[in-house]
Amino acid sequence: MNVLAIDTTSYVLGVAILKDGMVAGEYITHLKKNHSVRLMPAIRGLMEEVDITPNQLDRIVVSEGPGSYTGVRIGVTTAKAMAWSLKIPLVGVSSLEVLAQNGKHFSGVISPFIDARRGQVYTGLYESRQGIVTCVEQDQILLHRDWLNHLKKQEKSILFLSIDIGIHVKEIKDILGEQAVIPPMTEQFPRPGELARLGMEKEVTGEVHSFSPNYIRLAEAEAKWQENQKQKETNK
Amino acid sequence: MGDAGMTEEKNIIILGIETSCDETAVAVVKNGREILSNIVSSQMESHKRFGGVVPEIASRHHVEQITTILEEAMEEANVSFDELDGIAVTEGPGLVGALLIGVNAAKAVAFTQNKPLIGVHHIAGHIYANHIVEELTFPLLTLVVSGGHTELVYMEEHGVFHVIGETRDDAVGEAYDKVARTLGLPYPGGPHIDRLSQEGEPTIPLPRAWLEPNSFDFSFSGLKSAVINTLHNAKQRGEEIPVENIAASFQDSVIDVLVTKTLKAAEEKKVDRILLAGGVAANKGLREQLSTKCEEAGIKLTIPPMSLCTDNAAMIASAGTIFYELGYRSNDQLNGQPGLELPKIKP
Numbered sequence: 001m002n003v004l005a006i007d008t009t010s011y012v013l014g015v016a017i018l019k020d021g022m023v024a025g026e027y028i029t030h031l032k033k034n035h036s037v038r039l040m041p042a043i044r045g046l047m048e049e050v051d052i053t054p055n056q057l058d059r060i061v062v063s064e065g066p067g068s069y070t071g072v073r074i075g076v077t078t079a080k081a082m083a084w085s086l087k088i089p090l091v092g093v094s095s096l097e098v099l100a101q102n103g104k105h106f107s108g109v110i111s112p113f114i115d116a117r118r119g120q121v122y123t124g125l126y127e128s129r130q131g132i133v134t135c136v137e138q139d140q141i142l143l144h145r146d147w148l149n150h151l152k153k154q155e156k157s158i159l160f161l162s163i164d165i166g167i168h169v170k171e172i173k174d175i176l177g178e179q180a181v182i183p184p185m186t187e188q189f190p191r192p193g194e195l196a197r198l199g200m201e202k203e204v205t206g207e208v209h210s211f212s213p214n215y216i217r218l219a220e221a222e223a224k225w226q227e228n229q230k231q232k233e234t235n236k
Numbered sequence: 237m238g239d240a241g242m243t244e245e246k247n248i249i250i251l252g253i254e255t256s257c258d259e260t261a262v263a264v265v266k267n268g269r270e271i272l273s274n275i276v277s278s279q280m281e282s283h284k285r286f287g288g289v290v291p292e293i294a295s296r297h298h299v300e301q302i303t304t305i306l307e308e309a310m311e312e313a314n315v316s317f318d319e320l321d322g323i324a325v326t327e328g329p330g331l332v333g334a335l336l337i338g339v340n341a342a343k344a345v346a347f348t349q350n351k352p353l354i355g356v357h358h359i360a361g362h363i364y365a366n367h368i369v370e371e372l373t374f375p376l377l378t379l380v381v382s383g384g385h386t387e388l389v390y391m392e393e394h395g396v397f398h399v400i401g402e403t404r405d406d407a408v409g410e411a412y413d414k415v416a417r418t419l420g421l422p423y424p425g426g427p428h429i430d431r432l433s434q435e436g437e438p439t440i441p442l443p444r445a446w447l448e449p450n451s452f453d454f455s456f457s458g459l460k461s462a463v464i465n466t467l468h469n470a471k472q473r474g475e476e477i478p479v480e481n482i483a484a485s486f487q488d489s490v491i492d493v494l495v496t497k498t499l500k501a502a503e504e505k506k507v508d509r510i511l512l513a514g515g516v517a518a519n520k521g522l523r524e525q526l527s528t529k530c531e532e533a534g535i536k537l538t539i540p541p542m543s544l545c546t547d548n549a550a551m552i553a554s555a556g557t558i559f560y561e562l563g564y565r566s567n568d569q570l571n572g573q574p575g576l577e578l579p580k581i582k583p
């Protein structure tokens with residue numbers, strides 16, 4: 001199977017191509033530059049490099065979030081429009097599940113996370129058995145402090161994976177001490193090759209048209225509106 | 237075009253995409269003038285409860301809708317990708333998150349189908365909506381009036397736009413919405429004020445911002461304040477001004493400035509053709525006044541039908557066709573540009 005995988009959910013821009021199920025090329029940058037400008041040249045460049053044309057693709061895989069709203073949408077829009085115009089399936093994979101693959105050989109539990117500002121993180125809990133990573137607590141958004149206190153009860157080593165590790169490392173160590181395992185910077189990046197593999201192994205479920213990002217969170221205006229409605233109800 | 241001896245001349249078919257605000261729109265246009273399909277999915281209903289367009293919600297709708305609308309437009313036009321000569325997309329101005337959906341979808345389809353990509357300025361699109369109605373002749377002047385724009389654009393030829401006047405504060409549509417909110421009218425307020433003003437009399441003297449004698453610029457924020465002050469003072473005196481009369485007075489003041497400046501600019505630039513463009517072109521009062529004044533001055537006026545005044549992708553495809561013919565191309569690095577200025581396509 002020939003697969004194109006796209007990840008623009010964070011400052012890490014990732015593109016991978018599998019040819020006959022094998023990684024033919026991976027492209028990763030970690031730059032505070034505009035994904036909208038750089039994604040399509042990255043896709044074109046890598047496809048030319050590995051010598052594959054759009055109509056030879058069998059599947060598009062995209063990191064569906066959580067992450068930067070705008071970033072997620074750039075990847076998902078590109079993936080949807082490519083899959084639709086090529087008449088091939090589109091598969092979405094959680095950005096946290098992709099990152100968790102870096103702990104594939106870790107015995108313990110894995111907490112991949114993405115900073116969500118104001119002390120919050122997007123995170124979930126993953127576990128690996130014989131190199132196969134499964135989700136044990138689903139992706140969510142919450143205060144990192146609350147999450148770390150919750151993990152403390154696990155009585156297992158916990159592997160923390162995030163490109164935002166720098167701004168959270170102190171809090172992690174303060175709360176979890178020796179229980180926390182923090183790998184070097186080079187292992188904190190989501191690998192587009194892993195995204196492509198996960199997407200290749202997944203079953204195609206929905207239609208391209210109805211595919212939408214997994215933001216985890218409602219738009220702020222929407223959340224406020226719903227809160228107001230609730231208050232109106234209780235004041236009645 | 238239309239020359240019997242030139243039957244072998246190839247048709248140019250362009251796919252247009254527009255997502256600059258709260259409409260997800262895709263169209264297919266032949267030779268810049270013949271609409272093969274023009275699909276517009278409006279999000280108006282989702283934004284109503286917020287009293288205006290919420291950018292994040294608009295972006296979420298666009299990404300959900302985009303391929304569905306693309307497919308509808310292609311199917312209704314009954315064309316295959318092979319038949320397309322290029323893909324035109326609004327690159328700006330507009331809401332950046334919303335623009336990004338159209339731009340990235342356009343780039344993706346242009347890449348997979350190996351088609352030229354043409355970035356189009358949203359206002360150029362509004363102007364070329366008139367080209368669909370009746371072929372453009374030059375020189376001409378366009379009055380662009382919408383929720384985000386108030387501009388006078390002068391053109392001597394295809395693809396070269398000279399902005400000779402623009403608003404210094406609120407756009408016309410914005411002023412309408414703000415005044416409507418003051419009057420307690422629902423969003424979007426423009427149509428309500430237009431309707432009410434047909435029933436009222438312009439009894440309240442409201443200011444007209446003429447600015448410097450030679451300026452074709454506009455200003456509407458003072459007018460909005462004047463309406464608020466008038467209401468406030470009347471309330472303190474215990475008087476009640478009929479809402480119809482406030483609407484009529486406000487509309488009278490807006491239209492007076494728009495029409496007077498447009499005709500003055502037409503005279504100075506010696507144009508014999510005026511185009512009306514943008515969502516506020518739906519305003520009945522404006523259409524009537526401008527028609528009357530143009531007729532008196534012997535100037536030919538074009539006003540597109542409603543479906544081409546409000547945001548749509550046929551206008552983007554039409555402008556895109558002209559740009560395509562002029563040799564203009566965008567590349568893979570095309571981006572959404574919220575503050576984009578009107579381009580000069582011709583070198």
Ligand SMILES: [Zn+2]
Pocket residue numbers: 358362382514515546547
């Ligand atoms: Zn518009």
